[in-house]
Structures are given as C-alpha cells and as structure tokens.
Amino acid sequence: MAGKNQEFVTHIADINVDFPQWYTDVILKAEMVDYGPVKGTMVIGPYGYEIWELIQEELNDRIKATGHRNAYFPLFIPESFLKKEAEHVEGFAPEVAYVTKAGGEVLAEPLVVRPTSETIICSMYSKWIQSYRDLPMLINQWCNVVRWEKSTRPFLRTSEFLWQEGHTVHETAEQAQEETLKMLEVYREFSENVLAIPMSTGRKTDKEKFAGAVATYSIEALMQDGKALQAGTSHNLGQHFTKVFDITFQSREGRQEYGWQTSWGVTTRLIGALVMVHGDQRGLVLPPKIAPIEIVILPIAAHKPGVTDVCLKVRDELKAADIRVYLDDRDTVSAGWKFNEWELKGVPMRLEIGPRDIENGVATALRRDTLEKFTLPLEGIAAASQAKLDEIQRALYEKAMRYRDAHTFDATNFDELVKGLDESRGYVRAMWCGDRACEDAVKERTSATARCMPFKQETIADTCVCCGKPAKHLVFWAKAY
Ligand SMILES: [Zn+2]
Numbered sequence: 170m171a172g173k174n175q176e177f178v179t180h181i182a183d184i185n186v187d188f189p190q191w192y193t194d195v196i197l198k199a200e201m202v203d204y205g206p207v208k209g210t211m212v213i214g215p216y217g218y219e220i221w222e223l224i225q226e227e228l229n230d231r232i233k234a235t236g237h238r239n240a241y242f243p244l245f246i247p248e249s250f251l252k253k254e255a256e257h258v259e260g261f262a263p264e265v266a267y268v269t270k271a272g273g274e275v276l277a278e279p280l281v282v283r284p285t286s287e288t289i290i291c292s293m294y295s296k297w298i299q300s301y302r303d304l305p306m307l308i309n310q311w312c313n314v315v316r317w318e319k320s321t322r323p324f325l326r327t328s329e330f331l332w333q334e335g336h337t338v339h340e341t342a343e344q345a346q347e348e349t350l351k352m353l354e355v356y357r358e359f360s361e362n363v364l365a366i367p368m369s370t371g372r373k374t375d376k377e378k379f380a381g382a383v384a385t386y387s388i389e390a391l392m393q394d395g396k397a398l399q400a401g402t403s404h405n406l407g408q409h410f411t412k413v414f415d416i417t418f419q420s421r422e423g424r425q426e427y428g429w430q431t432s433w434g435v436t437t438r439l440i441g442a443l444v445m446v447h448g449d450q451r452g453l454v455l456p457p458k459i460a461p462i463e464i465v466i467l468p469i470a471a472h473k474p475g476v477t478d479v480c481l482k483v484r485d486e487l488k489a490a491d492i493r494v495y496l497d498d499r500d501t502v503s504a505g506w507k508f509n510e511w512e513l514k515g516v517p518m519r520l521e522i523g524p525r526d527i528e529n530g531v532a533t534a535l536r537r538d539t540l541e542k543f544t545l546p547l548e549g550i551a552a553a554s555q556a557k558l559d560e561i562q563r564a565l566y567e568k569a570m571r572y573r574d575a576h577t578f579d580a581t582n583f584d585e586l587v588k589g590l591d592e593s594r595g596y597v598r599a600m601w602c603g604d605r606a607c608e609d610a611v612k613e614r615t616s617a618t619a620r621c622m623p624f625k626q627e628t629i630a631d632t633c634v635c636c637g638k639p640a641k642h643l644v645f646w647a648k649a650y
Contacts, residue, residue: 181194184393195513199514199515201220202323210329216461220455220460227359235355239310243283244283245268248278248281251288254287254288256381257381261316264284298338299418305338309334311331312334313330314332314334322441324438326438326650335434336430336432337432345430362458364443367569368390369623371389373386385402387402388401391446391596393572396594396648398650401439441650446569451513455517457517463494465494465511465519465520467519484496487550490552492558495516518536518554519537532545538564578595580634581599581600582634598645600632600633601622617646618649621644
C-alpha cells in the first residue's frame with residue numbers, strides 16, 4: 170500500500186513551478202471534473218457538483234432574502250432576438266452556437282443556444298410588465314449557458330457552464346442602480362464569508378463591460394499565481410434592452426415609460442477560484458462552509474473491540490450538530506491511502522479514532538489547512554469540532570487576504586507598472602486617464618487588463634500611468650483568467 174500512497178502526491182505538478190498543470194492535476198485527481206467528449210466541455214463529477222450544490226444553497230438563500238424568485242426560460246433563442254441589441258450581438262456573436270437543423274428539417278430561422286438570457290427574458294417581460302404595479306420584476310434562473318470558447322480550462326472557461334442569472338426591471342434609473350450594487354454586495358459577502366475569498370469590488374472600464382450594459386461591476390479575486398479572476402458581475406443595463414424589446418409600463422403618473430433593467434451572475438468558475446486560492450501541494454483545501462465533507466472520521470484498527478462503535482457514535486453526534494461528516498470505514502485501502510485521498514480532496518478536518526485514542530478519551534485530529542495535529546476530547550466533540558471548523562474558515566480567509574495584500578503593488582509610471590505585472594505578479598494599482606488607447610497599450614505590453622476601478626478611489630498620482638495626461642481613475646490592473 171505504501172507505493173500507492175506515494176502516487177497520490179508525486180503525480181501533482183509542483184504548485185510553485187507549474188501552476189496551470191498543478192491546477193489540472195488537482196481538479197482531475199480530486200475527481201471534481203473530467204473532460205467531456207466535445208472539446209471545451211466538462212463533466213462535473215459528484216464531488217465537484219456537491220460543491221456547486223452548496224454554492225447554490227448559500228446563494229439561493231441570499232437571492233431569495235433580497236426578494237427574488239427563481240424561474241426557468243428556454244435554452245433556445247430566436248436569432249432575431251440576439252440581433253435586436255447591436256452591442257449585445259457584436260459582443261456575443263463570435264462565441265454563439267446555433268441550431269440550424271432540427272426534426273430533420275432546416276429551420277426557417279436559426280436558433281441560438283443561449284450564451285446569456287437577457288433577450289429571451291426581455292421578450293417575456295414585455296408581455297408581463299404593463300404597469301408600475303408589476304415592478305420591480307425580480308427573477309433569477311439557474312441554468313447552463315453555451316459560449317464557444319477557443320481556449321478552455323475546466324471551471325475557468327468552458328464551452329458550456331452552469332450559472333445563475335438574475336434579471337430585474339425597475340421603475341427608475343436609481344432603483345436599477347441600487348439593485349446592481351446590492352447584488353454585487355451579495356456576491357462579495359457570499360464570496361468572503363462562505364468561500365473565504367477576499368474580493369476587490371468596483372466598476373469595469375467600458376472596454377471590459379458587458380455587451381449591452383451601461384455599467385458593469387465585478388468582484389475580482391487574486392489566485393496564488395498572481396493572476397486575477399473575475400468571479401461575478403452585476404450589470405446596470407439602463408434602458409438598452411427595454412427599448413428594443415419594448416418593455417414599457419404605465420407609471421404612477423399615468424405615462425408610458427420604459428423600464429430600467431439589471432442582470433447579474435456567478436458561475437461554476439467559483440469552483441476554479443476555490444481551488445486556486447486555497448489549494449496547496451497536497452491538493453484541495455476547502456473552506457468548511459463549502460466542503461461537501463467537513464470532517465472525515467477514520468477508524469484505526471477497526472477490528473479491535475469498541476472502535477467501530479465509538480466511530481459511529483461520533484459520526485452521529487457530528488451529524489446531529491449539522492456538520493457534514495463521512496465515516497470512511499473502507500477496509501479495501503490502508504489508513505495511509507485514506508489520509509492522502511482526503512487531503513487531496515481538501516476535507517477541512519479529519520478525526521482518527523483507534524484503541525489508544527478511545528483509552529485516552531480523545532480523537533486525534535488533523536487540520537487540512539495547517540496540517541497541524543492535535544487531540545479533541547470525545548466528550549463534547551461536536552461543539553469542539555464546530556469551533557475548529559469556524560477557526561479554519563477564518564484562517565483561510567485571513568491567509569488569502571495576506572496573500573492579496575502582499576501581492577498588490579502601486580505604480581506611478583509605466584516601468585513600475587510593467588515590473589509589477591511581469592516580475593512581482595499580482596495587482597498593480599495605477600492611475601488612468603480614461604482613454605481606451607492607454608488601456609490597449611497596457612494590454613499589448615503586459616497582457617494585463619483593467620480588472621476594476623475600485624469603489625474606494627484614491628489618488629496615488631496625478632497623471633495617467635501610460636500617457637502622462639491628467640488621471641481620472643484609480644485602476645486595479647492584473648493578468649487575468
Ligand atoms: Zn492615459
């Protein structure tokens with residue numbers, strides 16, 4: 170069995186040498202995902218999907234608590250819908266998959282496989298919304314979308330992925346803006362408190378905004394290779410779509426007015442972020458709140474009298490305390506094999522219980538995040554375990570925060586910007602004049618993009634980092650996924 174134990178570790182690429190390969194090794198070996206038969210598609214395995222289900226549960230609570238309801242709209246969209254909003258079609262056209270033939274016949278009008286659902290939802294809203302009494306319209310849907318991407322990587326960029334998309338219509342521009350920021354805040358709070366990932370929040374530049382939006386806001390996270398990942402977006406769509414889809418309502422004053430719209434979404438990308446923010450050389454490190462198994466119990470010398478009974482008792486106590494627990498009583502693999510497997514899968518804490526532990530009235534525990542070993546008294550083990558899980562959750566967030574802070578640099582001229590992006594890796598904070606040409610120049614020289622203009626604007630220089638003209642915005646620049 171010793172040979173097998175070794176395999177687990179040695180087949181994961183060195184996280185410090187080849188981060189992309191490390192990522193691929195971890196997600197495949199932890200059985201979160203596999204490649205689908207069609208290039209660019211992924212099969213989400215049970216372990217990955219369980220994480221997605223927890224994300225759904227947590228987000229659904231928040232989406233519903235803010236007044237939204239879930240619904241479902243069709244996968245197929247008439248091509249003409251997409252063409253109605255010029256910027257929207259231009260933005261999505263290169264990635265759209267079409268159905269041109271079905272039922273053995275060529276279709277009179279090609280159908281688009283939804284890359285996002287603004288258009289089809291708007292077509293329904295124009296029927297459903299008549300009066301200010303119908304507003305605000307607050308609907309969310311959980312579904313898959315298809316974007317035919319050229320280069321793909323499981324969870325981060327795939328031709329088909331899962332997400333939620335909220336679509337709302339309001340009476341006034343102010344209400345739409347308030348909704349846009351409210352949902353961004355929901356995402357930030359969720360990401361920080363559940364995923365233990367610190368987020369930078371702010372507005373996107375026009376170049377980076379959603380095709381058809383007035384303004385896009387995002388939550389951005391920093392991965393352990395110094396690259397940023399856009400983890401969620403919230404768009405103020407203004408009246409762009411409501412005008413082309415004729416979503417009008419009778420206002421309180423009796424006038425016909427166009428509605429003000431928002432949309433917002435997060436995707437299975439979040440799972441990729443979890444892996445890249447918290448993982449280590451042994452594999453995944455999952456924050457307890459999002460771990461399908463928070464605690465795994467490993468019986469040691471299970472054939473000895475009492476061991477199984479105590480393990481079952483501890484399992485039931487943890488379960489009763491709402492801790493997601495798994496008793497690994499397989500006798501087909503060694504204890505060492507199990508240690509490696511659960512470490513690879515990022516289970517936040519394991520409890521070993523053997524004859525000596527029972528004699529001492531304790532379980533031997535190991536924290537996945539620090540690999541620290543300690544004992545917990547069997548008496549009151551549920552409360553003590555929960556306290557440890559809470560500690561792990563906090564520690565992971567703080568560690569990620571320290572990493573982000575240590576990888577955020579200020580630049581006041583172009584050389585510093587390039588140096589920060591190329592050598593130091595991470596976010597570079599620098600001033601920008603607001604011209605697209607400067608944004609393009611930064612991208613050309615460094616491949617980095619403007620991640621966001623943070624809400625908390627500061628003036629770290631008077632001039633644009635690129636052209637030297639007066640600066641208008643502080644921007645977080647980074648290479649990104
Ligand atoms: Zn400039």
